[in-house]
Amino acid sequence: xxxxxxxxxxxxxxxxxxxxxxxxxxxxxxxxxxxxxxxxxxxxxxxxxxxxxxxxxxxxxxxxxxxxxxxxxxxxxxxxxxxxxxxxxxxxxxxxxxxxxxxxxxxxxxxxxxxxxxxxxxxxxxxxxxxxxxxxxxxxxxxxxxxxxxxxxxxxxxxxxxxxxxxxxxxxxxxxxxxxxxxxxxxxxxxxxxxxxxxxxxxxxxxxxxxxxxxxxxxxxxxxxxxxxxxxxxxxxxxxxxxxxxxxxxxxxxxxxxxxxxxxxxxxxxxxxxxxxxxxxxxxxxxxxxxxxxxxxxxxxxxxxxxxxxxxxxxxxxxxxxxxxxxxxxxxxxxxxxxxxxxxxxxxxxxxxxxxxxxxxxxxxxxxxxxxxxxxxxxxxxxxxxxxxxxxxxxxxxxxxxxxxxxxxxxxxxxxxxxxxxxxxxxxxxxxx
Amino acid sequence: xxxxxxxxxxxxxxxxxxxxxxxxxxxxxxxxxxxxxxxxxxxxxxxxxxxxxxxxxxxxxxxxxxxxxxxxxxxxxxxxxxxxxxxxxxxxxxx
Numbered sequence: 001x002x003x004x005x006x007x008x009x010x011x012x013x014x015x016x017x018x019x020x021x022x023x024x025x026x027x028x029x030x031x032x033x034x035x036x037x038x039x040x041x042x043x044x045x046x047x048x049x050x051x052x053x054x055x056x057x058x059x060x061x062x063x064x065x066x067x068x069x070x071x072x073x074x075x076x077x078x079x080x081x082x083x084x085x086x087x088x089x090x091x092x093x094x095x096x097x098x099x100x101x102x103x104x105x106x107x108x109x110x111x112x113x114x115x116x117x118x119x120x121x122x123x124x125x126x127x128x129x130x131x132x133x134x135x136x137x138x139x140x141x142x143x144x145x146x147x148x149x150x151x152x153x154x155x156x157x158x159x160x161x162x163x164x165x166x167x168x169x170x171x172x173x174x175x176x177x178x179x180x181x182x183x184x185x186x187x188x189x190x191x192x193x194x195x196x197x198x199x200x201x202x203x204x205x206x207x208x209x210x211x212x213x214x215x216x217x218x219x220x221x222x223x224x225x226x227x228x229x230x231x232x233x234x235x236x237x238x239x240x241x242x243x244x245x246x247x248x249x250x251x252x253x254x255x256x257x258x259x260x261x262x263x264x265x266x267x268x269x270x271x272x273x274x275x276x277x278x279x280x281x282x283x284x285x286x287x288x289x290x291x292x293x294x295x296x297x298x299x300x301x302x303x304x305x306x307x308x309x310x311x312x313x314x315x316x317x318x319x320x321x322x323x324x325x326x327x328x329x330x331x332x333x334x335x336x337x338x339x340x341x342x343x344x345x346x347x348x349x350x351x352x353x354x355x356x357x358x359x360x361x362x363x364x365x366x367x368x369x370x371x372x373x374x375x376x377x378x379x380x381x382x383x384x385x386x387x388x389x390x391x392x393x394x395x396x397x398x399x400x401x402x403x404x405x406x407x408x409x410x411x412x413x414x415x416x417x418x419x420x421x422x423x424x425x426x427x428x429x430x431x432x433x
Numbered sequence: 434x435x436x437x438x439x440x441x442x443x444x445x446x447x448x449x450x451x452x453x454x455x456x457x458x459x460x461x462x463x464x465x466x467x468x469x470x471x472x473x474x475x476x477x478x479x480x481x482x483x484x485x486x487x488x489x490x491x492x493x494x495x496x497x498x499x500x501x502x503x504x505x506x507x508x509x510x511x512x513x514x515x516x517x518x519x520x521x522x523x524x525x526x527x528x
């Protein structure tokens with residue numbers, strides 16, 4: 001028998017004062033002691049044969065710890081079921097009181113799902129999106145494809161000009177000292193062997209591409225580069241680096257012509273077949289973009305149509321995730337950690353805003369799914385796992401071994417979001433022309 | 434007379450001793466090598482405030498034990514006392 005008192009601490013935070021009756025405590029204690037006595041190894045007794053009072057005396061501390069753990073777990077579960085509270089996160093217990101033979105009481109701090117009225121989510125007005133693939137778009141995609149298959153060959157002896165690919169060997173010095181030694185973190189800014197560079201204004205470091213124009217293969221040139229004050233790599237800001245540059249090779253790019261042979265090589269078809277494949281790929285991409293736009297439109301309209309308080313613990317957790325994502329994304333782009341450190345507060349407030357929106361959306365999507373009885377069946381989930389595995393070129397078994405257990409839930413959630421979005425797009429009102 | 438703590442070394446707690454206690458109201462103690470039956474009776478009565486009806490004793494001489502490297506030693510000799518309490522009397526061994 002469990003009695004519960006609820007204290008409202010915040011819109012989504014409750015303190016549950018739970019008391020487990022003395023009878024139930026005795027019953028649970030008996031079960032715990034029984035379990036201990038079956039495993040206890042005491043000198044003079046075979047396992048499981050020691051008298052219970054002796055086991056109780058010997059393992060008093062462990063038995064009490066286990067008992068409290070069980071009573072808290074069972075008591076909290078029973079209280080949540082009894083009061084029908086939608087708990088999203090347990091935040092720990094306090095005021096645990098237990099005396100042998102008496103009732104057991106404790107307070108549990110929990111965050112609950114917010115209560116809110118679901119806005120009208122059917123018939124969201126959507127702008128009409130035309131999926132038409134123009135000839136220019138197909139040509140552009142084809143050019144990209146051909147450029148991707150380009151080959152490079154040594155250019156005939158001539159001065160380096162804009163648009164060429166230069167293979168360079170260079171080394172920078174600051175006040176006569178090698179940058180590599182002074183600033184080991186400078187990477188390719190310090191120097192490199194056989195570094196390829198597409199010669200066009202603005203690439204690499206300021207004035208570098210312009211400074212090497214006219215060089216011939218084998219020639220060495222000294223170039224002084226002054227780094228601006230807002231340069232991404234902080235230690236080089238405002239510094240002047242003397243580069244000694246040697247042009248090792250000059251390369252020209254050869255884009256293969258569109259032909260049946262080329263089409264056969266990359267797609268096993270002829271020229272017209274390749275054209276239609278590219279056209280359908282462009283069309284698919286346009287459809288995906290259109291769907292993404294429609295989804296964003298619906299999500300924005302949903303997010304702005306209702307306001308409600310969110311469970312703080314979930315927002316905090318999601319903020320931590322968002323910060324991790326932002327940092328990883330910036331590091332991938334080459335932004336050094338020191339720059340991120342400087343913008344810490346700005347980054348954190350961005351992450352907080354993003355996290356609040358994600359959590360809000362999660363509750364909205366869950367409610368819509370519940371309202372419309374949209375669920376993700378086990379079959380659908382396994383099918384999506386297989387497709388995830390295929391995308392990573394892994395077997396399902398390998399994929400599951402690499403996937404952390406806690407990632408399964410977010411994957412399922414993502415699948416549910418997609419199903420709900422499909423439903424909302426289907427029910428949306430697309431503007432007539 | 435000696436202190437009861439020097440006569441009663443420890444309660445002999447094993448599966449077999451527990452069964453004796455449950456079925457025959459008999460309790461096994463390790464006692465001083467030179468303790469006599471009357472001394473043991475008085476010591477138990479004083480230590481636990483219970484009525485003793487019989488005391489049986491036995492001496493286990495130490496055994497020769499060989500270590501892993503062949504070193505020869507001897508295990509301790511000990512004296513055990515099986516104390517029968519009056520009907521209705523019980524010892525709380527966990528206290």
